[in-house]
Amino acid sequence: MNKIAHVVLLLAGGHGYRMHSSRPKQFMEIAGTPVIFHTLQVFQQHPDIDRIYVVCSPEWKDFVETTVRKGGIDKFGGTFPAGETSIDSLRNGIRGLQKEWRDKKPAVLTHEAVRPLVSAEVISLNLHTFHTHGNAITAIRSHEAYMVSPDGISSESSIPREHLYRAQTPQTFYLNDLTETFHRADSLHLSNSQSLYTLMSEVRSHQPLYIAPGSEQNFKLTLPEDLEVLEAILAYRRRQP
Secondary structure (H helix, E strand, O other), X not given: OOOXXXXXXXXXXXXOHHXXXXXXXXXXXXXXXXXXXXXXXXXXXXXOOOXXXXXXXXXXXXXXXXXXXXHOOOOEEEEEEOOOOHHHHHHHHHHHHHHHHOOOOOEEEEEEOOOOOOOHHHHHHHHHHHXXXXXXXXXXXXXXXXXXXXXXXXXXXXXXXXXXXXXXXXEXXXXXXXXXXXXXXXXXXXXXXXXXXXXXXXXXXXOOOXXXXXXXXXXXXXXXXXXXXXXXXXXXXXXXX
């Protein structure tokens, strides 16, 4: 039986408005190294990853290629243009992979470039879940109480935390399944999904989505203070023998 190729689609098309910076957060430098390099490096070093593609705005294409070249990321396969939204960017990436891989049927690990602390263990657990069940959503169980508040002022109900997981990335599906999902989404005029997970839930409500264990350190850089946390963790790791 031929080995299934594991292809990473790294989403790096965000603008980073909440960071209050002119530079998107995935391209900010931490201790002299772009955030996206840390993410690329983890997938580069994982033995089960075959190819890495980046979805980014055209004006950052040269930056990505320079980072890849300087960092020795030899699994890099190229870039695809980002869209107006994250779902548009994902759609562009899937279309690009269709052309690159044609009749092959790789597994596609979609991952947000602004989760640079994803670990090799999280990737391996995701791939194990994928090969067991046919799809995998990295997620972590919630340990907090959740209040339901339609107006943001008061709450009269809550959701049991035992039922809640926070979806992370990577999220892994066969390329054919992703292609079919976007075809269905287009026919249903679904264009406002928050993520691949929510899109899959909307389009394939009959299909279970399987949870792969995530990590609290696999957090998404969203606010300025997140960069401080990232810097602190990286500094701590550098001090370890």
